Amino acid sequence: MTAVNATPDDAPALLRREGRAGHIVLDRPRAINALNHSMVRIMAGALDDWERDASVATVVLTGAGERGLCAGGDIRSIHDDVRAGRAAASAAFWYDEYHLNARIARYPKPYVAVMDGIVMGGGVGVSAHGSVRVVTERSRVGMPETGIGFVPDVGGTYLLTRTPGELGTHLALTGGAVGAGDALLCGLADHVVPSERLPEFTAALAGTDPADAVRRFATRAPEGELAGHREWIDHCYAADSVEEIVDRLHASGDRHAKEAAETLLAKSPMSLKVTLAALRRARELPSLEAVLEQEYRVSCAMLAAPDLPEGIRAQVVDKDRRPRWSPAELSQVTDADVARVFAAVDGPADDGGLRLL
Template identity: 70%
Template sequence: MTDVQFHITGRAAHITLNRPKALNALTHDMVLRIDEALVGWADDPDVETVVITGAGERGLCAGGDIRAIHDDARDGDGSASAVFWRDEYRLNARIARYPKPYVAVMDGIVMGGGVGVSAHGSFRIVTERSRVAMPETGIGFVPDVGGTYLLALAPGELGTHLALTGAQLGAADALHCDLADHYVPSQSLPELLTALAHAPVREVIGRYAREAPPGELALAQAWIDDCYRAHTVEGIIERLLDHGDSAAKQTAETLLTKSPTALKVTLAALRRARQLGPLENVLDQEYRVSCHALTTPDLVEGIRAQVIDKDREPHWSPPTLAEVTDADVERFFVPLGDRELGLAAPDITQ
């Protein structure tokens, strides 16, 4: 059995992420094979629609293979991770600009790299089982795969809240934050996938889409917008603690468990993403940030604590927000010279 499978049924080409025991986490080889398939299908007259799903019952994809990133950052020079991200982010950009309908079935867990291969698609389906998140700050990392682009576009300060806390979204909240387009009950997915072989996407989704059960974020947006409007992470936490809403206080306590460096870099990345324009520009920024993260202790320590040893007791360095300086944050955004991702078009006016 291969880690990613491809087949064509009728007018639909299917990608199935096939590592169910690892929650379909993406390996470098999987990224390369998906990209190759998309290139081929783009000009195939027999393929009208592309569909991506995850094997098993637990989710589409829990992210990238962060164990491999941990080992590369701890024992190597980080070059393998940098090459993986280069190809992964290029795949994310290809999905966003794909010339044919790209249907992402975001059933179950969809996190990190799973968001990258789904939320940039043209038709994004969530179910009652969907749990969508960018949980990077909990492992000493910063949202990537175009996550800062997507979250920067969310209503108000919801994207800031999600990026800093890593909170999981159900179907209605994913729709509200524009990370998904349609709600389809999971029991209808087999029929929907079968129908895509014979009918256009809009017709099929119109047949099976329903109104999602109520979410939570729309009701919380007032205090979220008020608190996350602060210019610094310290200011956000202060507002959360002073707000009076119990959910706001709990959120402050959650933030204080995350990597202080990752929190400050994430906030800076989001605010800059709002000014950068197209996705490709933001992916270039994310690549710089990710590569610089490989040289910091928090990424290795965060993955160790959350994924490898699972003691859930990371020892962040520096351990407090006050000790993370503006210079510490700024170095994550330093250009990489000839190692730049280079997705953004050059500015021909200069």
């Protein structure tokens, strides 16, 4: 093992070298490695350095601790920024984070993401765009943003519109997390390695091509749950509005569909409608970069709406799990309200826009 002196011992992400592999370790285990701006900058710098370093053949991403790779972005910081009038700080974090997501997707060397345990939101952004994505029997992968008054970002609307049928729409709106089998079905991961063999797998990457390491350690994916629900999911989520989706779910007669309807009715009405519109638009966009540009504009617009700080308050700060959404009902969110969120997307790019294309 060769230490890299690019990060101090107390850095939130650690870098090290093992043979021909460069390792990035997200190192905030008490926060399930929630991403902050420093972590994004460390990762981006490592990718730049290792791309130019011929002695590095593979990049490996893991998370410290036993709970998961990454629980998402540091939403407590976003809440504090908004409350203190520092929304620009959160926008700057997203700017760099979304650039990192695009960088990972186009990285010229194998980027192995070990998606063990909890992988949510921003954790999906730094893993599911990689070229070799490994899940385990402990993995729970999801985009839970509608539950905090936000929308799927970090390229989530790109990934979730490339799933079979309407599975991605179901996951995006409900915020549901999936295990290993469904992560493979939805195209969020590629291989399953038993968690007990992860140390051997990552150690092998020091001198073994990732494709060979995967062949050595991967096992057959367990059966998921979503394939058996495709009929009602594809029918219900093909509707043109959130209200019609809820109506179809209630009318389907399937117990799981009814549960999904109740889940939706507990989410932010504004987030649900903006998310559905974002997904539909993402389907028509030509690339991940174009989708990330749209997501950046939408994310910044949501900073000015009341539901994001309120959702974080209810889930993370006060933990009363009783958000007071505004508007409170789906019927109160108009098409004009949603259109305003996307207005900047359709117009010329301004100085605050994300430029990836």
